[in-house]
Amino acid sequence: MRVLLIEDDAILGEAVRDYVAAGGHAADWVRTLEDAKSATKAVKYGLILLDLRLPDGSGIGFLKDLREAGDGTPVIILTAHDQISDRIEGLNSGADDYLVKPFNLGELSARMLAVARRYGGNPSPVVRLGDLEIGQADRRIVRDGREIVLSGREWAVLDALLARSGAIVSKAQIEEALYAFGSEIESNTVEVYVSRVRKKLGHDYILTIRGVGYRLGMQA
Numbered sequence: 419m420r421v422l423l424i425e426d427d428a429i430l431g432e433a434v435r436d437y438v439a440a441g442g443h444a445a446d447w448v449r450t451l452e453d454a455k456s457a458t459k460a461v462k463y464g465l466i467l468l469d470l471r472l473p474d475g476s477g478i479g480f481l482k483d484l485r486e487a488g489d490g491t492p493v494i495i496l497t498a499h500d501q502i503s504d505r506i507e508g509l510n511s512g513a514d515d516y517l518v519k520p521f522n523l524g525e526l527s528a529r530m531l532a533v534a535r536r537y538g539g540n541p542s543p544v545v546r547l548g549d550l551e552i553g554q555a556d557r558r559i560v561r562d563g564r565e566i567v568l569s570g571r572e573w574a575v576l577d578a579l580l581a582r583s584g585a586i587v588s589k590a591q592i593e594e595a596l597y598a599f600g601s602e603i604e605s606n607t608v609e610v611y612v613s614r615v616r617k618k619l620g621h622d623y624i625l626t627i628r629g630v631g632y633r634l635g636m637q638a
Contacts, residue, residue: 419443419444419464419465419530419534419574419577419578419581419595420443420444420446420461420462420463420464420465420594420595421438421443421444421445421446421463421464421465421466421467421530422446422448422454422457422458422461422463422465422466422467423435423438423445423446423447423448423467424448424449424451424454424466424467424468424469424472424477424480425447425449425467425469425496426449426450426469426471426472426473427469430519431447431449432447433523434447434467434496434523434526435447437523437526437527438467438530439570440570441527441570441573442569442570442571442572442573442574442577443464443574443595444574444594444595444596444597446461446463449472449473450472450473450474451472451474451475451477451479451480452474454480455480458484458489458491461594462491462594463491464491464492464534464581464595465491465492465493465494465530465533465534466484466491466492466493466494467493467494467496467526468480468481468493468494468495468496468513469495469496469497470495470497470499470504470508471497471498471499477495477497478507478508478511481493481495481508481511481512481513482511482512484512485511485512492514492533492534492536493512493513493514494513494514494515494516494517494526494529494530494533495508495513495515495516495517496517496519496521496526497516497517497518497519498518498519499518500518514533514536515529515532515533517529531554534554534577534581545580547580547623547634547636548620548622548623548636549561549562550566550619550623552576552580554577554580557573559619566618566619567618568615568618569614571596571611572611572614572615572618574592574595574596574611575592575595575596575608575611575612575615576615576619577595578591578592578595579624579632579633579634580634582633583634584633584634585633586627586630586631586632586633587631587632587633588630588631589608589631589632591631592608592611592612592631592632593607593608596608596611612624612626612632622635622636623635623636
């Protein structure tokens, strides 16, 4: 999942960006609303993490503009504003969830996955794919009682395919899930990670549609 973090605090921003990236997501970190607007025009994000008090304006205004423009990207507000009225305003403006600073990074991760599942049409944290049981919340895959371990980027590939179950996912869409702005992308990166996931799950689970992309080979 490609995540946009809008946060002007250097210490918190770096910590959240690194934590999100360590979870296998591509994380773009910007510190102003102007940069956030440019980023959302350039990239289709799976999730936005939004601070409310930014140097060039209010995150609420940015959120309202997104929704009025028809942008339904999930948004989790991260803010030091802890008044009930602030939470109500954020949710009424189109936010999907709300975390008050300081917050636990593990809780942030759980909320990110919960929001992603709701938007993916899968409220259940467990997906059955052939003989696999995939726990998207706890990042756990089990076959016949034995656990299959994926790296963060391997999970990013699988998440991208699960989010579009039954549909073809292009190489560019997988690259967006793997890399943030400024990252150097090698020409065969997607092929390498798809190959690694196939090796662990089984070759029948990911089909290559030559010249187009990839899709899951068994019903999820």
